[in-house]
Amino acid sequence: MDPHAQFCPNLACRARGKVGADNIRIHCRADQRYYCTVCHQRFTATAGTPLHGLHTSTEVVVQVVTLLAYGCPLQAIVAAFGLDARTVARWQQRAGDHCQQVHERLVLGTPQDLGQVQADELRVRRQRGIVWLASAIAVPTRLWLGGAVRQRRDTDLVTALAQQIRACALCRPLLVVFDGFVAYVAAFQASFRSPLPTGQRGRPPWVAWPDMALGQVVKHTVQRRVTGVERRVVQGTPDLVERLLAATQGGGVLNTAYIERLNGTFRASFAPLVRRSRATARLTETLTAGMYLVGCVYNFCRSHDSLAVELVLPHGRRWLQRTPAIAAGLTDHGWSVRELLSFKLAPPPSQPPKRRGRPAKASAAARSLFAEPPR
Numbered sequence: 001m002d003p004h005a006q007f008c009p010n011l012a013c014r015a016r017g018k019v020g021a022d023n024i025r026i027h028c029r030a031d032q033r034y035y036c037t038v039c040h041q042r043f044t045a046t047a048g049t050p051l052h053g054l055h056t057s058t059e060v061v062v063q064v065v066t067l068l069a070y071g072c073p074l075q076a077i078v079a080a081f082g083l084d085a086r087t088v089a090r091w092q093q094r095a096g097d098h099c100q101q102v103h104e105r106l107v108l109g110t111p112q113d114l115g116q117v118q119a120d121e122l123r124v125r126r127q128r129g130i131v132w133l134a135s136a137i138a139v140p141t142r143l144w145l146g147g148a149v150r151q152r153r154d155t156d157l158v159t160a161l162a163q164q165i166r167a168c169a170l171c172r173p174l175l176v177v178f179d180g181f182v183a184y185v186a187a188f189q190a191s192f193r194s195p196l197p198t199g200q201r202g203r204p205p206w207v208a209w210p211d212m213a214l215g216q217v218v219k220h221t222v223q224r225r226v227t228g229v230e231r232r233v234v235q236g237t238p239d240l241v242e243r244l245l246a247a248t249q250g251g252g253v254l255n256t257a258y259i260e261r262l263n264g265t266f267r268a269s270f271a272p273l274v275r276r277s278r279a280t281a282r283l284t285e286t287l288t289a290g291m292y293l294v295g296c297v298y299n300f301c302r303s304h305d306s307l308a309v310e311l312v313l314p315h316g317r318r319w320l321q322r323t324p325a326i327a328a329g330l331t332d333h334g335w336s337v338r339e340l341l342s343f344k345l346a347p348p349p350s351q352p353p354k355r356r357g358r359p360a361k362a363s364a365a366a367r368s369l370f371a372e373p374p375r
Contacts, residue, residue, distance in 0.1 A: 006034050007346050009048045013039035017346035048344045050094035056087075058338070064088060065095045066337045068290070069297040073271040073279040089286070096289020099296035101345050103146065106330050107299065108167040114138045116175045116248035117145065117165055118259035119184065121153060122266070124273055127282045133273070133291060134161040137262050139248045141327040142304050144262065144295045149288050155183045162191040173211040175236075175244040177254055180218035185234050188214055213241050215254040262298075269294045300325045300335040 003024040008016050015023045015038045027035040032045040046052040054061055060081065067077055068088075078085050121134040134157050135147035146164035150157040158181070165176075171194065178184040193206040213236025220228040231254040233241055245252055267273045270290045272281040281287050303321035311318045325331045335343075 003034060006045070007344075008036040008039060008041065009043055009344075009347065010036065010039050010041045011347055013041065015039075017349050019346070046342070049342055050091070050098045051341055054091075061091060062338045062341060064091060065293070065341060068092050068095075069269060069293050069301075069337065071269045071271060073277075075279065092293065093286065093289045095341060096291075096293045098341065098343075100289070100292040102340070102343055103292055103296055103299075105345055106325075107143070108146065108164060110328075110330060111168055111170045112328060113172045114145075114165075114169050114174055115140045115172075116177065116244055117169075118256050119158075119161060119165070119176065119178045120256055120259040120263060121157065121181070122263055122273065123153075124149075124287060125275070125280055126272075126284075126287070127280050131284060131287065132157055133266075133287065134158065135259070135262065135266070135291075135295075136161055136165050137259050138324075138328070139258050141324050142258070142262075142307060143324040143328045143330075144299050147291050147295065149284055149291065151284075153181070155187060158183045158187040159191065162187045166191045171209055173213075173240065173244060174209070175213045175215060175241060175248070177215045177217060177256055179256060180216055184216075185214060189235070211240060212236060213244065215241060217254050217256050265298065266291070266294055269298070296340060297337060299323065300331065300340055301337055303334060 003026055004020055004022075006024045007019045007021075008023065010016055013036060015021050015036070023037045025035045025037060027033040027042050033042055034045070035042050044052065046058075051058055051061060064077055064081065064083070068074070068091075074085060074088050074092075077083065077088055116139040117136055118139060119134065119136040121132050124131050124133050129151075131149055131151055132153045133147055133149050136145040137143065138145055145168055146161065148157055148160035148164070150160070162184075169192075174192075176188055189208065192209045192212055194209065195204040196207045197204050214234040215236075216230075216232040216234055218230040218232065219226050220230065233254075241254070245254070249258075267275070270293075271277060271279040272287060272290065281290070300323055303323050304327075307322040307324065307327045308319045309322060311320055321334070323331075323334045326334065
């Protein structure tokens with residue numbers, strides 16, 4: 001137990017979220033409990049994680065969540081571990097909510113040069129109808145940038161996805177590729193804008209990002225068979241598109257192969273996304289939690305063969321496996337599922353309350369000294 005690596009999770013504490021502030025003491029080693037000397041509150045080492053307050057051992061919970069993140073149906077886990085289905089569903093929901101916070105803090109909170117982004121949507125069958133799941137991937141690092149689940153395939157779905165991509169992108173040359181859905185163009189053009197300060201009063205004008213290209217890949221089908229592919233450059237110059245394609249995927253043409261491959265990984269890793277499955281989800285919240293669980297495990301825990309780096313050693317060669325999070329510079333090692341579930345998010349630091357009301361008498365007296373005398 002290392003008290004110097006812990007922080008106080010109490011939101012009412014003045015030292016909340018501060019690591020190394022010398023306010024944490026060890027309260028009980030057997031139960032792994034800590035003590036804050038500022039707010040005098042006691043908390044466990046798992047406070048703020050989905051492992052907190054569970055009566056089942058941590059090893060069993062981690063094994064169950066790992067199976068859920070790799071595509072094992074809930075019914076199979078219930079039969080193998082002898083657990084209640086509601087318990088497993090509650091663990092999945094807690095793990096998904098935690099992974100959503102990790103994704104928003106580490107991926108969306110760390111803007112980077114994306115280079116090329118591909119976006120697509122999935123049609124998901126639910127117990128009470130059809131929902132749509134849209135997601136995006138950064139091609140150079142294979143990093144899953146986020147997703148959105150909505151009832152309809154409309155502008156609201158695409159706008160929610162475009163805003164997530166905008167949150168983790170720097171204003172650099174960027175190529176966004178998507179399919180022939182018409183709502184993509186307006187959503188990305190409206191999201192990728194920045195205010196231009198003019199030095200005058202009033203709201204500054206918003207201008208579009210320079211060196212940004214939008215490409216469409218439209219597949220023409222006859223009786224569910226692809227008969228032709230049409231590639232369009234909606235925004236940007238052909239020279240910019242060719243330069244970004246050469247820098248991000250080594251050349252080639254406009255395509256959505258990377259996001260389609262990621263969609264296949266999501267379908268294989270999350271049972272309710274399978275086209276013909278008896279493990280369909282009932283609530284949209286279940287799909288959202290499962291999406292973030294699979295996405296965070298994909299980003300931080302699963303190595304990608306195309307991201308491996310060759311190391312030349314004196315006695316031979318070796319390939320260093322990397323995850324998308326390592327390739328994007330978000331971490332320096334591959335995480336385990338237990339490390340992902342044990343990752344604690346520090347609350348924002350405490351801010352002193354804003355002073356309101358009349359100014360103090362000393363301030364009023366000081367201002368009266370510099371006031372003009374009455375005429």
